Amino acid sequence: MGGSSSKVVDCILCLKGYYEWKQAGGIGVWRYGGTVKITSFHKEESSSSSICSENTCESPDDYESLQYEQLSEFLYLSITVANEESKAAKALSLLFDRFGLHILQAYLTERNGIADFPLNAMVIDTVIRKVVKDFSSLLVSQGIQLGLILKKILKNMSLSKEDFLEAISQYLSQQTASACGDSLEFCFCGGKREIIQPIGSLTTKYTGLMDSQQKQIAELKSFFQATKIQVKKAQSDWEKEVRKLENHIKGLEVASSSYHKVLEENRLLYNQVQDLKGTIRVYCRVRPFLSGQCDQKSTVDYIGENGDIMIVNPYKRVREARRIYSFNKVFGTNVTQREIYADTQSLIRSVLDGYNVCIFAYGQTGSGKTYTMSGPDLTAEETWGVNYRALRDLFQISKSREDIIEYEIVVQMIEIYNEQVRDLNNSQLNGLNVPDASSVPVNCTQDVLDLMRIGQKSRAVGATALNERSSRSHSILTVHVRGKQLQCGTILRGCLHLVDLAGSERVDKSEAVGERLREAQHINKSLSALGDVISALAQKSAHIPYRNSKLTQVLQDSLGGQAKTLMFVHINPEVDAIGETISTLKFSERVGSVDLGVAKSNKETTEIRDLKEEISNLKLSLEKKEAELEHLKNSNITLESQKARAVSPLRMPRLGFGATASTKLEVVQPHIVDRSSEARSCSSSKQRSGNLPALTDKETMLKMPPIVDKRLQSSRTLRSPSPPVRSLSTDRGAFTRSRLKPDMTEEPIRKIQFPARASVNRSAVIVPIIPSVDNNSKGNSCPPAPVLQDKISDVVSNIQRANSKKVHPDQEDEPLKQVLSVRQGALRKSKHESKVKSKNRLPFRVQKSDVTSTELSDMDVGGKAEAPRKSDFSDPANMQGFVVDLPIHSNSKLKNLQQNFSRSSQNLEPRGQMQTAESLFGWEA
Numbered sequence: 001m002g003g004s005s006s007k008v009v010d011c012i013l014c015l016k017g018y019y020e021w022k023q024a025g026g027i028g029v030w031r032y033g034g035t036v037k038i039t040s041f042h043k044e045e046s047s048s049s050s051i052c053s054e055n056t057c058e059s060p061d062d063y064e065s066l067q068y069e070q071l072s073e074f075l076y077l078s079i080t081v082a083n084e085e086s087k088a089a090k091a092l093s094l095l096f097d098r099f100g101l102h103i104l105q106a107y108l109t110e111r112n113g114i115a116d117f118p119l120n121a122m123v124i125d126t127v128i129r130k131v132v133k134d135f136s137s138l139l140v141s142q143g144i145q146l147g148l149i150l151k152k153i154l155k156n157m158s159l160s161k162e163d164f165l166e167a168i169s170q171y172l173s174q175q176t177a178s179a180c181g182d183s184l185e186f187c188f189c190g191g192k193r194e195i196i197q198p199i200g201s202l203t204t205k206y207t208g209l210m211d212s213q214q215k216q217i218a219e220l221k222s223f224f225q226a227t228k229i230q231v232k233k234a235q236s237d238w239e240k241e242v243r244k245l246e247n248h249i250k251g252l253e254v255a256s257s258s259y260h261k262v263l264e265e266n267r268l269l270y271n272q273v274q275d276l277k278g279t280i281r282v283y284c285r286v287r288p289f290l291s292g293q294c295d296q297k298s299t300v301d302y303i304g305e306n307g308d309i310m311i312v313n314p315y316k317r318v319r320e321a322r323r324i325y326s327f328n329k330v331f332g333t334n335v336t337q338r339e340i341y342a343d344t345q346s347l348i349r350s351v352l353d354g355y356n357v358c359i360f361a362y363g364q365t366g367s368g369k370t371y372t373m374s375g376p377d378l379t380a381e382e383t384w385g386v387n388y389r390a391l392r393d394l395f396q397i398s399k400s401r402e403d404i405i406e407y408e409i410v411v412q413m414i415e416i417y418n419e420q421v422r423d424l425n426n427s428q429l430n431g432l433n434v435p436d437a438s439s440v441p442v443n444c445t446q447d448v449l450d451l452m453r454i455g456q457k458s459r460a461v462g463a464t465a466l467n468e469r470s471s472r473s474h475s476i477l478t479v480h481v482r483g484k485q486l487q488c489g490t491i492l493r494g495c496l497h498l499v500d501l502a503g504s505e506r507v508d509k510s511e512a513v514g515e516r517l518r519e520a521q522h523i524n525k526s527l528s529a530l531g532d533v534i535s536a537l538a539q540k541s542a543h544i545p546y547r548n549s550k551l552t553q554v555l556q557d558s559l560g561g562q563a564k565t566l567m568f569v570h571i572n573p574e575v576d577a578i579g580e581t582i583s584t585l586k587f588s589e590r591v592g593s594v595d596l597g598v599a600k601s602n603k604e605t606t607e608i609r610d611l612k613e614e615i616s617n618l619k620l621s622l623e624k625k626e627a628e629l630e631h632l633k634n635s636n637i638t639l640e641s642q643k644a645r646a647v648s649p650l651r652m653p654r655l656g657f658g659a660t661a662s663t664k665l666e667v668v669q670p671h672i673v674d675r676s677s678e679a680r681s682c683s684s685s686k687q688r689s690g691n692l693p694a695l696t697d698k699e700t701m702l703k704m705p706p707i708v709d710k711r712l713q714s715s716r717t718l719r720s721p722s723p724p725v726r727s728l729s730t731d732r733g734a735f736t737r738s739r740l741k742p743d744m745t746e747e748p749i750r751k752i753q754f755p756a757r758a759s760v761n762r763s764a765v766i767v768p769i770i771p772s773v774d775n776n777s778k779g780n781s782c783p784p785a786p787v788l789q790d791k792i793s794d795v796v797s798n799i800q801r802a803n804s805k806k807v808h809p810d811q812e813d814e815p816l817k818q819v820l821s822v823r824q825g826a827l828r829k830s831k832h833e834s835k836v837k838s839k840n841r842l843p844f845r846v847q848k849s850d851v852t853s854t855e856l857s858d859m860d861v862g863g864k865a866e867a868p869r870k871s872d873f874s875d876p877a878n879m880q881g882f883v884v885d886l887p888i889h890s891n892s893k894l895k896n897l898q899q900n901f902s903r904s905s906q907n908l909e910p911r912g913q914m915q916t917a918e919s920l921f922g923w924e925a
């Protein structure tokens, strides 16, 4: 270390000497007494001057390395010294600052003769690396030194390490704060260093800043508090509002539930009003576009909730293009099968309550009738149509009532194809013109489904340009329900017709030819007949043309009777179909305006049944008594007066059917009774009741031989309440029931004695058979006529009392109504008729009791009426064994006949002139 110190001192002295020499303006080589010689930095001397060691330098390179070593050593020693003593270190650093580079530069200038030392990257890098290295080691050693010093200080001051650290941290935080102030100042002055204020002013500024910030913070705090209060207030307000809303919602809920109740009530009331008015309910359904037609324009512009539908006709001018049609309900394209059926449910319940219901689908071909009635897929329950749903409900409701009512349900499926009725449930019968369709008893929905499957398969369908599976027939599914109330024995008879009409079509559009064309013509004809019926009903015409087609005959009970009727009208939204759409809607609106009259329940209590029985017994007694009285009267009439009268077909030989027309005739009370009207209690058509005079109970005193009455009774029990299928085959509607009474002022009519074997065909008109009057009748124990009449009146009033639920005034008369059954259709061109014509044609239609049902159905039911001819009665033998059926026509003379008969029937003891057949039928003229 001693050697080193002397070297350091040497070095310093050398450098000092060189400095002073230089200050004194020394030129050339400065020599120091030691080993170092330094050349002057002047240019002119640089070539000759050099630093060399006198004893060590052999070559310039050696000299250079020696110089460098010496310098390095010098620097190193200086630093080392500085390490040891701070004074020395200070001196060294000063030396380095002041002279380091200069020395280096001087050396290099001397070496290369360059005045300005090129401080290139390499040189600087070398120097800096060296310096960094040296300073690092210096810092390390200083750190060690500092540690030692601190230890000493801590020892001397007896300070704990923690206190010391705290003091240090305080100091550091102070320093940091001032540094922050600096940086803040720097920030405020936009980074311009020159604006930075001295620390004192910085502190004031900082304090001001702090103050303002604190102010801001305070403001913010107060604002926050205010906001907090506001929020709290808003919150409580909200809570209040929420509570209010809750109450309001609760109120709304109550209101909405009561609104729904009211709606439901309204619906019920509406239905009741409909029932009371007896209008046909019309629901309209719009078919959606089929796949591949989605981008087409629809003719349906708007569907209202109140049953309005607006149709736009693109072929008309804007002003006239739109028209609204109103129905009970309109279903849009996205309505499900379930929704379609929902409103129909109440009608199904009615069937089980003894009402007649008819639901039918109408619309042009391809508009979705079959879709609505049957549904597209039988296997998927959600797509089931009205038919299946109705029957399912029918069974469900009947099951739910099984403790109180025992139901029997039978189903018939027929179709009207080309004006022929076909039984769809019995294909063995060639499917043609089956007069009495098979009635199949069913116990559950599955039975019906099976039956329907058979029916669907048998149904006539064909492909047309408008519908690839077009129904070519009207299909009618009829469900007969008979319920017996277990407790009281009351019988309920209901009947449900589910009709899927064939669609109307324009043959040019459907491109029908051949068989298809013939079908289309039949379909269109029957639909136009339906249109005529509807229009006659809407206008309340006296004559309703039911007989113009089989379809209208089938629907007669539903359209004209007191049934509940619902029509689903279908429309196709395509622009192409606008013509058909409009005509369909117009027709349907008219249907909706038809009043059918109050629907009647077919209810028959045991009391009523007993009373009816009593009535019929009394009637029989009365008839006997009447015959007796007449016989007595007849005995007073002279033969001359009888001869003076023209031979009348009504004056039939008394002695049997072998006699000629000139044979003695009996006075007859021509009460021709149709008891079958009683049996068909379920539907009394408007037309019938409308055309005939209303009968009072007293007017309905009947003369009926026991055999007839018995048969009638049996037929009554056999018949279903309103089988339209049968009505078709049996020509039910063909007869107008009436009761003819002879004029009181005229002489009693002579009675024709009809054979006692006259039998009753349930479809034929009842024979006016009058029991023969002989002496034996005198011994009859029957009470006198006035007594019987009184008794009957009593019974009638009993019935009225018993029937406390008066539905319709007609109903009271119903059991007593004995009307003369007359033929409206008259004598026809049928085979059967030509046979009759070929013989001596009878003025009254004669039907054999054993006429086959096929023959009956063959009888034409339309056409014009003909008045009977006198000659028809020329051979009374023709009447033997037949049931007589009077053809009454629109002919006014026949009206007279009715009136006359009606008058005479009021008087049990005929007075005045005897009414002859000539006068009755107008043959006298």
Ligand SMILES: Nc1ncnc2c1ncn2[C@@H]1O[C@H](COP(=O)(O)OP(=O)(O)OP(=O)(O)O)[C@@H](O)[C@H]1O
Binding pocket: 286, 287, 288, 290, 333, 363, 364, 365, 366, 367, 368, 369, 370, 371, 372, 376, 467, 469, 470, 471, 472, 501, 502, 503, 504, 570
């Ligand atoms: N509401 C509906 N939703 C979806 N498709 C329907 C709807 N209504 C009808 N269709 C479809 O339209 C086509 C014709 O329907 P549908 O056979 O029921 O008509 P239609 O009126 O009975 O015809 P037609 O009188 O010729 O027998 C069928 O392919 C049917 O699936």
